[in-house]
Amino acid sequence: MATKPNRESFDPQKFLAKVGTGKTISTFRTDQIIFAQGEVANKIFYIQKGRVKVVVVSEQGKEAVVGILEAGQFFGEGCLNGHALRIATTTTLEECLITAITKPAMIAVLHDEPKFSELFVAYLLTRNSRVEEDLIDQLFNSSEKRLARLLLLLANFGKEGNPTPINPHITQETLAEMIGTTRSRVSFFMNKFRKLGLISYNGKIEVHLSLLNAVLYEKPGLERD
Numbered sequence: 001m002a003t004k005p006n007r008e009s010f011d012p013q014k015f016l017a018k019v020g021t022g023k024t025i026s027t028f029r030t031d032q033i034i035f036a037q038g039e040v041a042n043k044i045f046y047i048q049k050g051r052v053k054v055v056v057v058s059e060q061g062k063e064a065v066v067g068i069l070e071a072g073q074f075f076g077e078g079c080l081n082g083h084a085l086r087i088a089t090t091t092t093l094e095e096c097l098i099t100a101i102t103k104p105a106m107i108a109v110l111h112d113e114p115k116f117s118e119l120f121v122a123y124l125l126t127r128n129s130r131v132e133e134d135l136i137d138q139l140f141n142s143s144e145k146r147l148a149r150l151l152l153l154l155a156n157f158g159k160e161g162n163p164t165p166i167n168p169h170i171t172q173e174t175l176a177e178m179i180g181t182t183r184s185r186v187s188f189f190m191n192k193f194r195k196l197g198l199i200s201y202n203g204k205i206e207v208h209l210s211l212l213n214a215v216l217y218e219k220p221g222l223e224r225d
Contacts (some may be wrong), residue, residue, distance in 0.1 A: 012068035012119045015109070024106025027097055030169060034090040034098065041086050043100045047071050050096030051167060056088045065177040068093070068154060068170065074123050079103050093169040098150060142187050144174065148181040148215045151199065155207035165204035169193050 014145050019025055025048070028034060034045065037057055047069060054075065066088065069075055075090060080103065101109075137146050137207035154170065155163040174185045193199045198211040 010113050010115050012113070012116045015116065017097050020105075022063075022102040022108075024100050026048060026100065027095065028090055030090045030094050032092050034092065035076065035086050037086050037089045039086045041076065041083050041120075042103050043076060044074060044079065044103070044106045045076045045090075045182075046074050046097060046099040046101070048097040050098075051096075051170075052091040052096060053093050053170075054088050055091065063177070065174050068174075068178070073127075078209075080106065094167055143179055143181040143185055144192075145215060146191070147175060147189050148188060148198075148211055150175060150179055151193075152203070152212055153208050153213065155205075157207065157212055160193050163207055163209075164210065165202075165206050168204055175212065 004047065007200075017025075028050070035041075035043075037055075049071050052069040053065060054069065055063055056066050057063050069090075076086070077146065078087060087129065110120060134204060141149070154166045157163050170188045172183050172190065176183045177188075190199070192213065194201065196210075196214075198208055198214060200206045200208070
């Protein structure tokens with residue numbers, strides 16, 4: 001009589017960190033495309049290390065950065081929802097270690113392993129909340145406040161451990177695209193934040209707690225557009 005597998009021993013993080021059936025792990029250099037808009041969508045990706053930029057190009061050729069993903073996040077999961085082709089291009093912002101899982105392998109582990117399903121559903125719920133917050137941000141907040149919020153998110157404020165410096169590969173052009181304004185406006189706001197002591201430059205952008213206070217309490221007078 002066959003014994004049932006011990007579900008209690010399944011560790012989602014160990015599963016994602018090891019090569020297996022339908023699963024590969026690759027290292028990507030900085031500025032390397034992982035997949036391009038319009039390519040066949042047949043894999044889901046998980047970031048073990050590094051950050052990834054998500055870009056969409058319109059039919060008119062206009063480009064927009066729609067997300068910056070970091071370690072612990074999935075991407076490319078649209079293929080599970082019937083997307084035959086990629087709707088965005090993903091590019092590394094730094095050296096990355098990424099797990100790729102084929103669609104059949106992903107469906108199988110979601111079906112067979114409750115712990116993995118919990119991890120994946122938690123990611124989807126968190127991402128959905130972030131999309132809703134971004135929409136509210138675009139509708140009701142000034143570009144200056146949107147930039148402040150984006151810097152706090154990129155520096156991982158609110159997560160365990162100390163805030164992290166922002167990688168220099170995240171340029172002012174990228175920041176402008178993400179908050180829906182011009183590079184010159186971003187440059188103006190960044191200089192203002194630096195003069196006020198809200199951020200500092202040391203090769204990378206370091207975000208200070210005072211920026212969080214400025215967003216929460218609207219000090220020192222973040223503008224409205």
